Amino acid sequence: MTAQVEAVNGVSPNGSNAPSGPPAIRVEDLSTGYHEEPVLQHVDLSVAAGSLVGLIGPNGSGKSTLFKTMTGLHEPWTGRVLINGKPGKPGADVAYVPQTETVDWSFPVTAGQVVMMGRYPRLGLIRWPRKRDHEIVDRSLEKVGMSGFKDRQIGQLSGGQRQRVFLARALAQEPSILLLDEPVSGVDATTQHQIFELLDQLCEEGVTTIVASHDLSCVAQRFDQVLLLNRTVHGYGPPDEVLTQDLLNKTFQSHLLLLRLGTRTFVVEDPDHFQHD
Ligand SMILES: Nc1ncnc2c1ncn2[C@@H]1O[C@H](COP(=O)(O)OP(=O)(O)OP(=O)(O)O)[C@@H](O)[C@H]1O
Ligand SMILES: [Mg+2]
Structure with a gap:
């Protein structure tokens, strides 16, 4: 992956190739x-366009x-957020899938109607979906493996299927x-794998993605940047x-064991720590 990062807080910047445009997201003293x-x-942070960022921190840390x-x-109480270099409401540029x-x-x-809602910020003056909007809805459902459920009432989907529909709504935007x-x-694990493949693809298309997750081993292996957050930024970089x-202990204020197996990194709870407490 080609994303570059300017780390304002925490770990030093990966400054080999400075990004040409403004950062996709800049958070200044928030x-x-x-x-x-x-x-x-x-909170100070600067995320270069096309980055795939894993956001980690304990419950209640502010993700x-x-x-x-x-x-x-x-x-914000103080400070500000710039989206693609501009302050103010982010509009259609930012799609958000809440927890x-x-x-x-x-x-x-x-x-299908839920996913079409993702098109609303992009509909023209007539505010009526056109052929292209319907095609984008179909494609978005397909990307999350939910094409077969387009006409199903949202209340009649499983929890994981609903999550995929909300992701499709964000893609349709x-x-x-x-x-x-x-x-x-x-x-489920297969769908999880498909979603990460999709995120890799979006990253290659230049979409900047931040994913909050409690699966630290997954973040270690699947993301090109990691943001450690606990009230403030404790680290940001590859x-x-x-x-x-050290940074994991500071962020989680508990003992997590870092295991490196070849090129792979795993993060697990430290059982000894809990036995001795
Ligand atoms: N609407 C709200 N009103 C009051 N306090 C809130 C509200 N939303 C969140 N908080 C508090 O703000 C703190 C940060 O919450 P936040 O939801 O940002 O944490 P988080 O890192 O996303 O946690 P989790 O991993 O559990 O999702 C917590 O102490 C929470 O209780
Ligand atoms: Mg949360």
Whole structure:
């Protein structure tokens, strides 16, 4: 993969080829939270276009809050987020698949109609889907292996199938930036593999993708950049540079064991640590 990264915080930049345009996402000294309770503090980050980033951190570390702030759903207290060099609402450039959808599952809407919602930000003045929009919906469903479920009511799909439909809705938006909050939790291993193949393909097409995940070994192996977040950025860069014992301990504030087998890296809980506590 060819993505380059400028790390503002944490691990040093992978500066071999400086990106020519502005970074796809730039977060400058961002602090925010809820009801005067801070969650993110002094987050600085610069993600080059076409990066495939794994976002990791413990529960409550601010991963979803960071996504919501990047999409304009949550306001910064201080600092700012620039999308493709521009401040303000990100619009159709950013597609976001939240960790949990607040959906009325009894609402009579089909999988195909849900995916068409991804086209709404791109519909012209007439605001009516055209042939091309229908083709994009079909292609998006196909990419997530859900073509056969196009006319199925969303409430009649399994949890993993619904997740794939929401991913298809994000793809239908044709975003330049894709933010996925734990997209493979609850998805079977074969589908998980297909989704990662799809993310690799999107990355090659220049789409910048950030995926929040608790599967640290998967992040170590499948992503070209890793972002360690716990209230602030503890590291950002290629897995080999960022997934160190020291940075993992700082981020997770617990003992995780880093195992390197050949070229592969695995991260596992340290059972001895729990026995001795
Ligand atoms: N709407 C909200 N109102 C008040 N507090 C919130 C709200 N959403 C999140 N929080 C709090 O903000 C903190 C960060 O939450 P966030 O959802 O960003 O964490 P996360 O890293 O995504 O966690 P997880 O791995 O469990 O998904 C937590 O302490 C959480 O309780
Ligand atoms: Mg979350």
